[in-house]
Amino acid sequence: MATAFDLNNDGVVVIIGSGAGGGTLGNELAQKGVDVVILEAGARHEYEEFVNDEWDSFTQLAWKDKRTTSGDWRVAKDFPNLPAWIVKSVGGSTTHWAGASLRFQEHEFKTLSTYGKLEGANLLDWPITLAEMEPYYAKAEAKMGVTGTNDWPRLPGNNNFKVLKAGADKLGYKECHTGNMAINSVERDDRLSCQQTGFCFQGCKWGAKWSTLYTEIPKGEATGHLEVRPNAMAIKINHDASGKVTGVVYADKDGKLQEQKARIVAVAGNSIESPRLLLNSSSGKFPDGLANSSGQVGKNYMRHTTGSVYAIFDKPVHMYRGTTMAGIIRDEARHDPSRGFVGGYEFETLSLGLPFMAAFLDPGAWGRSFTTALDHYDHMAGLWIVGEDMPRAENRITLHADMMDEHGMPIADVHFDDHPNDTAMRNHAYKQASALYAAVGATRTFPTPPYPSTHNLGTNRMSEKAADGVVNKHGQTHDIKNLFVSDGSQFTTGAAENPTLTIVSLAIRQADYIAAQMSAKTI
Amino acid sequence: MVTIYDGKPGLSRRELLKRGGIGALLVISGSAVISPEHAWGLETSALKPETMATLIQMARDIYPHDQVPDKYYAIAVKGHDEQAGKDAAYKTMIEDGIADLDKKSGDGGYRGLGWEEQRVAVLKQIEATPFFQAIRGGLVVSLYNQKEVWPIFGYEGESFSKGGYIARGFNDIEWL
Numbered sequence: 001m002a003t004a005f006d007l008n009n010d011g012v013v014v015i016i017g018s019g020a021g022g023g024t025l026g027n028e029l030a031q032k033g034v035d036v037v038i039l040e041a042g043a044r045h046e047y048e049e050f051v052n053d054e055w056d057s058f059t060q061l062a063w064k065d066k067r068t069t070s071g072d073w074r075v076a077k078d079f080p081n082l083p084a085w086i087v088k089s090v091g092g093s094t095t096h097w098a099g100a101s102l103r104f105q106e107h108e109f110k111t112l113s114t115y116g117k118l119e120g121a122n123l124l125d126w127p128i129t130l131a132e133m134e135p136y137y138a139k140a141e142a143k144m145g146v147t148g149t150n151d152w153p154r155l156p157g158n159n160n161f162k163v164l165k166a167g168a169d170k171l172g173y174k175e176c177h178t179g180n181m182a183i184n185s186v187e188r189d190d191r192l193s194c195q196q197t198g199f200c201f202q203g204c205k206w207g208a209k210w211s212t213l214y215t216e217i218p219k220g221e222a223t224g225h226l227e228v229r230p231n232a233m234a235i236k237i238n239h240d241a242s243g244k245v246t247g248v249v250y251a252d253k254d255g256k257l258q259e260q261k262a263r264i265v266a267v268a269g270n271s272i273e274s275p276r277l278l279l280n281s282s283s284g285k286f287p288d289g290l291a292n293s294s295g296q297v298g299k300n301y302m303r304h305t306t307g308s309v310y311a312i313f314d315k316p317v318h319m320y321r322g323t324t325m326a327g328i329i330r331d332e333a334r335h336d337p338s339r340g341f342v343g344g345y346e347f348e349t350l351s352l353g354l355p356f357m358a359a360f361l362d363p364g365a366w367g368r369s370f371t372t373a374l375d376h377y378d379h380m381a382g383l384w385i386v387g388e389d390m391p392r393a394e395n396r397i398t399l400h401a402d403m404m405d406e407h408g409m410p411i412a413d414v415h416f417d418d419h420p421n422d423t424a425m426r427n428h429a430y431k432q433a434s435a436l437y438a439a440v441g442a443t444r445t446f447p448t449p450p451y452p453s454t455h456n457l458g459t460n461r462m463s464e465k466a467a468d469g470v471v472n473k474h475g476q477t478h479d480i481k482n483l484f485v486s487d488g489s490q491f492t493t494g495a496a497e498n499p500t501l502t503i504v505s506l507a508i509r510q511a512d513y514i515a516a517q518m519s520a521k522t523i
Numbered sequence: 524m525v526t527i528y529d530g531k532p533g534l535s536r537r538e539l540l541k542r543g544g545i546g547a548l549l550v551i552s553g554s555a556v557i558s559p560e561h562a563w564g565l566e567t568s569a570l571k572p573e574t575m576a577t578l579i580q581m582a583r584d585i586y587p588h589d590q591v592p593d594k595y596y597a598i599a600v601k602g603h604d605e606q607a608g609k610d611a612a613y614k615t616m617i618e619d620g621i622a623d624l625d626k627k628s629g630d631g632g633y634r635g636l637g638w639e640e641q642r643v644a645v646l647k648q649i650e651a652t653p654f655f656q657a658i659r660g661g662l663v664v665s666l667y668n669q670k671e672v673w674p675i676f677g678y679e680g681e682s683f684s685k686g687g688y689i690a691r692g693f694n695d696i697e698w699l
Contacts, residue, residue: 052680052681158688158693162694162699163696166699195686195687195688195689196687196693197683198682198687199683205683206687313698318692318695318696320678320679321682321693322687322693322694353680354667354676355667358663358666359664359667364659367585367587368587370586371586374676375676377676377677378677440699
């Protein structure tokens with residue numbers, strides 16, 4: 001039986017969210033003997049309960065609470081109440097993620113210096129460098145079992161990868177392999193190796209893919225210093241007259257409001273919920289929300305410049321078999337403005353099952369142009385574009401003026417307009433990917449629009465100066481010493497790489513900092 | 524094109540089966556849409572059976588898959604009958620939507636148009652209506668999320684219980 005802490009225990013660190021950031025931070029602190037309560041909005045589903053069925057799994061795991069959208073992105077039209085495809089369950093989006101674990105490139109920590117000022121973009125250098133991050137990247141890779149590091153072999157390539165690789169070779173791309181995946185390629189950490197089942201997005205029923213649900217969380221619980229409280233939806237962070245945070249008000253499983261007292265609060269609810277909570281915690285002392293003296297809370301929302309390209313061949317592919325995202329081409333990830341945009345992008349293998357392909361290939365489309373694509377579902381190959389998008393002040397999370405959730409908390413509105421750099425990059429990627437598949441004999445290709453966002457970033461960004469962002473290089477808010485941000489909302493800029501490895505690395509680093517500050521009694 | 528016989532009351536199942544012999548067709552009898560050849564029928568409780576027959580045709584015209592039998596389109600639209608039974612405004616929207624579709628299609632109604640292109644041209648006129656969007660939007664899940672249709676598209680569905688694809692062809696592509 002895991003430890004349970006009293007609501008009035010004001011010596012605990014309260015973490016909001018149990019995903020890559022919150023789950024990792026919770027375990028790291030617990031290992032150091034720090035008492036931690038994780039408040040998780042979702043229920044606890046162990047991996048045996050996951051389902052190999054796209055809609056059933058979506059029902060089980062996805063964050064479906066209503067949100068609104070605005071802006072010129074197509075998601076606002078096709079999925080006006082579903083801006084993001086993320087998870088509300090213990091383990092957060094580490095249950096759903098694909099496992100791609102890439103380090104950022106050196107220049108991606110210094111985008112303002114490297115790219116220069118760009119009209120309509122709110123670029124800023126991170127207050128940390130790749131060199132400072134490298135030891136933490138190494139710890140994260142070791143913890144997560146990332147293939148291609150620590151002598152762990154890469155995963156074997158599936159059919160979808162083989163098509164990608166053949167196209168990459170024809171186009172002359174040099175860096176194409178099955179990726180750096182936080183999916184066991186050999187048995188380790190008391191977990192099986194990948195069984196090539198597909199359904200990575202629906203939660204790995206083998207536990208082969210790293211998720212905080214069955215790694216960090218049980219390890220933290222085993223120390224007696226970590227309690228994970230599911231079905232606990234954080235509503236407001238309280239503070240005292242001096243401005244220090246003192247506890248978190250949450251709705252429990254029966255919808256009843258409770259307050260968990262805290263010595264330190266760390267917010268890790270993903271880049272929509274984290275700023276929503278800070279904004280909703282406004283008070284007489286902090287009328288614009290907590291940690292918002294810069295006015296940057298909720299701004300600079302990034303979602304990666306994504307898109308997919310699917311292609312039909314005259315012979316079968318069965319792209320859905322095997323590890324969904326074990327396949328990457330990194331050649332376009334470089335910064336090379338001669339292509340007509342700054343920053344770069346990755347190509348990664350991707351497939352959807354028939355139900356989600358029907359929903360996402362060309363949302364709203366009907367008629368034979370659409371259905372003949374699905375008729376050849378088993379002859380399809382597919383890839384995903386993941387590129388750096390530009391932070392923009394007007395791309396932001398705000399509290400809805402009059403719509404509330406069932407707890408009376410204003411719902412989040414997500415506004416997003418593509419920057420011209422994003423559009424130029426996406427079009428470049430569509431062209432390259434179409435050429436790649438044509439080179440292998442594709443008879444038809446589909447430049448598929450971005451899905452509801454899986455990579456949500458930047459809405460509590462990290463900055464050297466308090467005026468430019470919300471948190472410092474340790475994720476500690478500039479305004480409130482005992483309030484931290486521990487998820488991807490800290491990202492100053494988004495880089496071209498999938499964000500989870502960096503979120504986990506930052507959480508390990510943050511745990512060291514928090515523990516040291518607690519020992520020194522500075523917080 | 525699906526041919527519809529507007530059935531007379533009391534049409535026997537035997538008689539239906541006999542008629543079914545001439546090819547793929549939907550028969551309306553009492554409150555049901557029946558496919559004698561394929562031995563399935565769909566009772567309606569709120570919507571007129573003629574409306575249901577038109578919805579089935581409309582579903583096929585929106586997402587035409589020639590290899591998918593009518594039965595799956597019927598299953599995909601039957602939720603509208605259930606919804607209409609619970610919600611009078613919804614029922615009106617569907618019945619009025621179908622009546623409008625028939626009106627726009629001329630004397631023989633929507634099902635009287637012989638070519639898919641002709642019917643699609645009518646659908647294009649109503650594409651922006653809440654009625655059309657309700658039918659199309661519902662189909663995305665109700666048609667493609669039927670496990671029985673997945674094999675028709677070569678999608679194998681659940682694989683955990685079979686041990687994944689590690690020994691079942693995750694890398695069996697041979698033509699590259």
